[in-house]
Amino acid sequence: MKKLSGNTSGLKAGQIRRLENLYRRRTPPEYLITPEIARELCLISGEIRRQTGLLIDRQGRITCVIVGDNRRIVIPDLSEYRTAPGRLNGLRCIHTHLKNEPLSRDDLTDLALLKLDMMAAVTLTKDGEPHEIHIGHILPSPDKRDKCVNEIIFCRKNAKNNFQLTKSHDGSPYNIFPPVKPNLLDMGCIELIQAIEAELAQAKPAHKAGEAGERAILVSVSTDSKDNAADSMDELKELAISGGIEVLETVIQQRSRPDSRFLMGQGKLGELSLLALQKGASMLVFDQELNPSQIRSITDLTEIKVIDRTQLILDIFAQRARTREGKLQVELAQFKYLLPRLVTKNTAMSRLTGGIGGRGPGETKLELNRRLVRDRISRLEKAIEMVILQRRQQRAKRSKKSLPVISIIGYTNAGKSTLLNTLTKSNVLAEKRLFATLDPSSRRLKFPKEIEVIITDTVGFIKNIPKDLLVAFRATLEELKNADLLLHVIDIGNPRFEDQVESVERILSDLNLNKIPMLRIFNKQDLVKKETVENLCRLYDSIPISANNESTLAPLIKKMELSIESICIRHPET
Numbered sequence: 281m282k283k284l285s286g287n288t289s290g291l292k293a294g295q296i297r298r299l300e301n302l303y304r305r306r307t308p309p310e311y312l313i314t315p316e317i318a319r320e321l322c323l324i325s326g327e328i329r330r331q332t333g334l335l336i337d338r339q340g341r342i343t344c345v346i347v348g349d350n351r352r353i354v355i356p357d358l359s360e361y362r363t364a365p366g367r368l369n370g371l372r373c374i375h376t377h378l379k380n381e382p383l384s385r386d387d388l389t390d391l392a393l394l395k396l397d398m399m400a401a402v403t404l405t406k407d408g409e410p411h412e413i414h415i416g417h418i419l420p421s422p423d424k425r426d427k428c429v430n431e432i433i434f435c436r437k438n439a440k441n442n443f444q445l446t447k448s449h450d451g452s453p454y455n456i457f458p459p460v461k462p463n464l465l466d467m468g469c470i471e472l473i474q475a476i477e478a479e480l481a482q483a484k485p486a487h488k489a490g491e492a493g494e495r496a497i498l499v500s501v502s503t504d505s506k507d508n509a510a511d512s513m514d515e516l517k518e519l520a521i522s523g524g525i526e527v528l529e530t531v532i533q534q535r536s537r538p539d540s541r542f543l544m545g546q547g548k549l550g551e552l553s554l555l556a557l558q559k560g561a562s563m564l565v566f567d568q569e570l571n572p573s574q575i576r577s578i579t580d581l582t583e584i585k586v587i588d589r590t591q592l593i594l595d596i597f598a599q600r601a602r603t604r605e606g607k608l609q610v611e612l613a614q615f616k617y618l619l620p621r622l623v624t625k626n627t628a629m630s631r632l633t634g635g636i637g638g639r640g641p642g643e644t645k646l647e648l649n650r651r652l653v654r655d656r657i658s659r660l661e662k663a664i665e666m667v668i669l670q671r672r673q674q675r676a677k678r679s680k681k682s683l684p685v686i687s688i689i690g691y692t693n694a695g696k697s698t699l700l701n702t703l704t705k706s707n708v709l710a711e712k713r714l715f716a717t718l719d720p721s722s723r724r725l726k727f728p729k730e731i732e733v734i735i736t737d738t739v740g741f742i743k744n745i746p747k748d749l750l751v752a753f754r755a756t757l758e759e760l761k762n763a764d765l766l767l768h769v770i771d772i773g774n775p776r777f778e779d780q781v782e783s784v785e786r787i788l789s790d791l792n793l794n795k796i797p798m799l800r801i802f803n804k805q806d807l808v809k810k811e812t813v814e815n816l817c818r819l820y821d822s823i824p825i826s827a828n829n830e831s832t833l834a835p836l837i838k839k840m841e842l843s844i845e846s847i848c849i850r851h852p853e854t
């Protein structure tokens with residue numbers, strides 16, 4: 281006989297036997313549950329004054345009998361019933377409610393997170409007989425709520441049974457039927473479940489999604505103002521698209537304090553997991569940095585891949601890295617990000633490791649991975665150290681030739697590469713995606729007065745730039761220290777440009793680059809009204825241009841030339 285699940289302490293032997301006997305019962309496919317089983321469930325539940333529940337599979341077999349307390353049941357671990365992504369798990373839960381209450385929030389959260397076929401609560405009469413049954417299931421598609429196949433089926437059954445159908449008009453992802461009498465449980469149950477699944481299957485893409493093959497829901501759990509959260513989400517969306525991810529939906533939840541385990545409440549996470557199911561999403565991307573245990577908890581609960589903004593940025597960098605140096609730096613950042621996320625489950629055993637040179641007896645696979653990652657990190661660090669050394673030597677040679685250096689910096693997608701191209705008639709990659717440039721390029725530029733300079737374009741900045749990335753990109757960023765003049769390119773066509781200026785200038789001062797003379801350049805002036813450009817330029821003391829239009833660059837070139845001249849006069853050795 282299978283074991284009961286839950287709180288059986290203090291029950292009499294006879295009561296336990298009656299509960300265990302439920303495992304012998306079986307329900308025909310068209311019934312949610314037979315009236316006889318419902319009756320026995322209620323009688324015993326009323327007697328022991330504890331909620332009692334059944335999990336029933338699609339063959340109508342009872343796979344689990346659960347005993348709770350007077351307010352709730354706890355559904356046991358169902359990982360062995362886990363099915364393919366995008367499907368329900370093949371079990372429905374029918375349990376008693378002792379206080380005549382409808383489906384609770386916890387019931388719906390279980391329905392969503394466990395991807396149950398259905399959730400039902402049976403209330404009791406004074407005599408402990410079944411009174412009414414509250415039934416809910418998830419809606420397979422939130423967009424087509426009016427035409428859900430399952431509702432049509434249920435309508436048909438309704439006509440037969442005189443049920444009334446209510447639709448959830450409140451935007452909730454569940455469909456909850458009005459309470460049903462216990463003699464009307466012959467409701468085409470299996471047909472309904474199959475219809476839900478068929479419609480869920482339609483949410484899955486026939487084509488391969490995005491370049492990266494991922495379809496994502498973007499999530500932000502924000503303690504910030506609504507506007508800031510929305511701005512940040514817009515940027516996350518641009519990042520995702522730049523990373524080749526198809527964005528299905530964005531969800532922002534405002535909270536006074538993030539939940540330490542799941543960032544958001546479990547109920548909300550349940551709805552999110554459902555949305556992922558309904559939309560056929562393959563991953564969740566969080567705007568907030570998640571710590572290793574949050575990533576694990578959220579993945580465990582939702583059973584879908586979870587990444588955060590930092591990892592997304594790292595992935596984009598990895599896609600873009602072309603040179604050996606770029607690849608080394610990205611790999612270092614990725615491994616540094618990965619290391620704390622590889623957790624040893626068995627810390628007691630791992631203490632046995634060590635000794636001289638060898639693997640200890642209790643070394644787990646994960647521990648081994650950690651060591652490999654650490655080794656790899658130190659090898660990468662050494663390789664990058666070499667790159668930095670070589671760069672310094674090259675720089676020393678270059679400075680003997682006395683060419684001043686102008687570096688173009690700025691927020692990602694501001695138009696830095698476009699400016700380099702137009703100024704020097706070159707052809708470095710410039711495109712409408714974030715972090716198009718990763719590896720620096722340098723060109724020579726001759727000013728009208730015959731002064732020659734080297735002009736360099738480099739990786740763009742972004743707000744909250746991942747720390748590991750800044751550290752790993754030391755070789756690239758150190759190059760900026762050599763600049764005699766910085767051109768800070770700002771995209772004034774971007775509604776968030778003021779924040780972007782602030783982020784860039786903060787990073788410059790973090791990198792100790794704020795002592796280098798800098799010109800602020802307002803790019804993409806063609807996207808903004810002329811008067812606005814003029815006002816902004818006065819306010820920010822900057823030079824307006826359209827980097828893609830050479831005829832707009834004369835004032836900038838003049839100003840660059842003057843700056844370089846005065847720098848050369850002050851520092852004649854450069």
Ligand SMILES: Nc1nc2c(ncn2[C@@H]2O[C@H](COP(=O)(O)OP(=O)(O)OP(=O)(O)O)[C@@H](O)[C@H]2O)c(=O)[nH]1
Pocket residue numbers: 690691692693694695696697698699709710711712713714715716717718738739740741803804805806807825826827828829
């Ligand atoms: N309308 C308009 N678009 C521009 C202008 N300058 C650049 N762009 C566009 O802006 C996008 C980004 O330009 P890039 O030069 O790649 O920008 P970047 O700063 O090098 O970006 P990353 O390398 O990704 O950091 C491209 O689609 C350009 O065509 C401009 O003056 N006006």
Ligand SMILES: [Mg+2]
Pocket residue numbers: 696697698709710716717737738
């Ligand atoms: Mg670029």
